[in-house]
Amino acid sequence: MSGVAAEVRAVEHGAPTSTGLSNAKLGMWAFLGSECLLFGALISTFLLYHGKDVTGPTPQKIYDIPYTSVSSFVLLMSSLTMVLALAAIQRGDHGKLRVWLMATALLGMTFIAGQVYEFTRFVQDGMTIKTNVIASSFFTLTGFHGAHVTGGIIMLLSLFGMSLDRRLPVEKAEAVELVGLYWHFVDIVWIVIFTVVYLIPGR
Amino acid sequence: MEPTSRSVRETAVQTEPPAIAEEPELVLHPGPRQYVLVAVVLAIATAFEVGLYYLDMPHALFVAMLLLFATLKFSLVVLWFMHLRFDSAIFRRLFVAGLILAITVYMIVLVIFGAMKAPWLLAIAAFLVVLSLMWAARARRERQAPAGQSGQTSPEHG
Numbered sequence: 001m002s003g004v005a006a007e008v009r010a011v012e013h014g015a016p017t018s019t020g021l022s023n024a025k026l027g028m029w030a031f032l033g034s035e036c037l038l039f040g041a042l043i044s045t046f047l048l049y050h051g052k053d054v055t056g057p058t059p060q061k062i063y064d065i066p067y068t069s070v071s072s073f074v075l076l077m078s079s080l081t082m083v084l085a086l087a088a089i090q091r092g093d094h095g096k097l098r099v100w101l102m103a104t105a106l107l108g109m110t111f112i113a114g115q116v117y118e119f120t121r122f123v124q125d126g127m128t129i130k131t132n133v134i135a136s137s138f139f140t141l142t143g144f145h146g147a148h149v150t151g152g153i154i155m156l157l158s159l160f161g162m163s164l165d166r167r168l169p170v171e172k173a174e175a176v177e178l179v180g181l182y183w184h185f186v187d188i189v190w191i192v193i194f195t196v197v198y199l200i201p202g203r
Numbered sequence: 204m205e206p207t208s209r210s211v212r213e214t215a216v217q218t219e220p221p222a223i224a225e226e227p228e229l230v231l232h233p234g235p236r237q238y239v240l241v242a243v244v245l246a247i248a249t250a251f252e253v254g255l256y257y258l259d260m261p262h263a264l265f266v267a268m269l270l271l272f273a274t275l276k277f278s279l280v281v282l283w284f285m286h287l288r289f290d291s292a293i294f295r296r297l298f299v300a301g302l303i304l305a306i307t308v309y310m311i312v313l314v315i316f317g318a319m320k321a322p323w324l325l326a327i328a329a330f331l332v333v334l335s336l337m338w339a340a341r342a343r344r345e346r347q348a349p350a351g352q353s354g355q356t357s358p359e360h361g
Contacts, residue, residue, distance in 0.1 A: 029293075029297040030297050032298055036302045036305040044312055044318075080284075083283075087232070191277050195252065195272070199252060
């Protein structure tokens with residue numbers, strides 16, 4: 001496999017389908033494809049208004065790039081813990097699964113706490129969602145992303161609870177994989193937001 | 204792989220054992236070591252991005268390099284952490300279709316409304332075309348490779 005020392009990690013079980021693939025996974029990928037359009041619309045709306053002459057403070061004037069960089073790093077590393085959780089359940093290691101699931105949820109909560117703090121500082125600096133169109137599009141975009149992360153945290157904690165309750169056997173590893181796909185998606189959306197919304201306009 | 208006693212217990216509490224497909228799909232996923240390596244590359248790329256922010260350089264070069272790093276990070280997460288490199292080609296097509304549609308539609312919107320200059324649109328479009336061609340060439344090579352050398356176990360894998 002392209003020089004990669006890979007192992008057989010998973011055998012997917014489930015009712016036979018016409019594609020031979022899991023319908024749930026197929027549905028998740030279709031959902032993620034459609035989410036690209038949602039976040040694409042929100043990001044382009046911000047870019048459309050970026051640079052427009054408006055009154056009041058704009059996000060790029062009050063960004064704290066070192067702070068946001070740390071937040072981005074936290075979310076990026078949560079993707080690592082998520083994929084380690086999947087690897088753990090696929091090899092039947094439920095103890096490690098719980099550790100990595102909780103680590104991912106905690107990293108996600110850290111990111112959300114950071115976003116709440118950032119929003120609070122922006123409001124204190126005089127930039128609210130009603131200040132101007134740039135601020136509106138910024139809060140809408142990052143708020144939508146934050147809502148997605150929050151949804152992911154709830155799913156992670158649900159999986160953690162199911163695992164504690166012995167309702168997450170190896171055969172249900174796909175549930176962890178589906179939540180993982182969703183979690184990685186919010187991570188890649190943030191990769192784009194960090195570059196296109198924070199770093200490029202902020203300079 | 205020997206199941207642990209706990210996993211055996213957890214399997215046993217299920218009231219109905221799951222139906223097993225006649226030909227279960229074997230999926231080759233990397234191990235934790237590869238995941239950690241990918242995460243290290245992601246962290247280094249992020250550090251470079253932030254470093255570039257403080258460097259004095261022409262704006263066009265700054266934007267181009269940041270987009271390059273973002274593309275690298277995006278691809279690493281999608282291909283390795285989301286397993287698109289290893290899973291069925293159908294999943295890849297579904298996701299890439301949405302992604303390309305979004306990029307195309309919104310870049311055209313940005314150019315029409317003057318938020319992006321046409322040369323940037325052309326440069327990004329050319330970059331995407333080159334990426335797609337490289338991807339297609341790789342898929343063709345893997346299809347032509349004798350069974351067992353491509354590392355894939357399902358005919359859907361590409």
